[in-house]
Amino acid sequence: MSRFKLRSWLAIVVFALTLVLPRTLSAHELLPGYLDLHETAAGQYSVLWKVPLQQGKRLPITPRFPEDCQLQGDLDSKLESSAWIYHGSLSCTSSLKGKPIVIDGLAAVGTDVLVRFQPADAVRPETHLLKPVKQTTILGTDVDSEPSGLVAYLRLGIEHILLGVDHLLLLLGLVMIVRDGWMLLKTVTAFTLANSITLSVSAIGIVQVPTAPLNAAIALSILFIGTEVVRFMRGQTSFTLRHPWVLACGFGLLHGFGYARGLAELGLPHHELLLALLLFNVGIEIGQDLFVVLVLALERAFRQLQIRWPLWVRRMPAWTIGCAGAYWTIETTLSLIKGGV
């Protein structure tokens, strides 16, 4: 096959992947639901129920309370930027301690729900994490023996990075443009510190960034890193290729806002938020470091096996990053133009 024909076929394949893959592996958003039950008097509870929106639609999940409990009146509700917020009260014949709470529909939507339960006689609330594979929990019992409570935030952090294809592609791009171990250390550290800063200030509420422009900027960062990887592979240079840690710092600041978005919207009490934030951040760093170590180990293994990849295989990661970034940039920009916030 002539070189021209091969290039034409590759162009068609890449174009098809550009249309199909990013749609399938959409940029992940942390979308946990949140149920807060606060005992105000014996058997009386105030209820806060936050249902995340996905692509503008309310996720079809609903809490199911024990049979001896009645919701008092209609739940007040209002729409925020990425969640429906319901306020109400729950009246039970006896305490909710030892009784189950079920979140219906969780398996179908594949998201998590944090349940906070504060009995009147408890100093601190207890936190339970419900998942698609565990849609029920017993309130007031032995929460420390399972991966719930504050440790749930550690798990959410790891989950956010492992399911965040956009964040992983950015990390892959950063690893690919770094030439040596010392620069890699500086780059990863810069990225970590930067995203920790914005994650913290955003989750605490010091700085608020609207979701739609943030999504567009994150998508644009991935497109940018894709072009830088291509430039690097062509042997060209630029300021960001000479100092990738600067790029990592800038994009770390940006992605930190993305990490914080889901956590901040949970509306946790201030004293719990700080510890939750720390654990969530540690979870993100664990996920990031695991991914970087895996990429480096694979690179080393390929060298050890003396594999000579064809040119199109060597270019595939850069194309994947660039195509996904381009798709998400167009998608999120259109969403922004249409009036997303």
Next chain:
Amino acid sequence: MPLLFAHLMQTGFGGFYDGIAHLFLTPSDLLLVLGLALLAGQQGPQGGRLLLTLLPLSWGIGLAVGQRWGLDLTLALLTTVLFTLVGVLVALSLRLSAQVLAFTVAGSGLLFGLINGFTMPPAPSGLPLDVLGVVSAVAVLSVLISAQVAATRSTGFCIAVRVAGSWIAAAGLLSLGLLFKA
């Protein structure tokens, strides 16, 4: 329930990570991949390259066929015998021809993939992420281990590899004994 057998695990991180966990939590699959990676590494970089090409491919094909058939079979005796034999080959540090290695790798991958497929329901729509997870885990684990074995030529390391092979064989023999007793 046969020994050394597990259904698809649910990590809560979605289908892809369920697939990865499936390999690491299914001892017979894990021991086979470890054994094949050590064996391929003992043959040098060429063996590692052959393993990287054939094992994920054959595993993936087996998985796809197994999912389509959906039989209630685990073939525990056959799989146990197979990874025991691979362990014995590693312990003996035998030099195999490329054809024999290719046949061993492809045959094992097809068989184990097929049995994996029996336990996994096909994805209702979209990408079969659990299948991708299993195949990716097989590819990554096999390339990392075989590359390290192929690149390290010190006597102590070669002995350690053979000892690891003997442990795999021993685990297989123990499982066989328990299978027959059961």
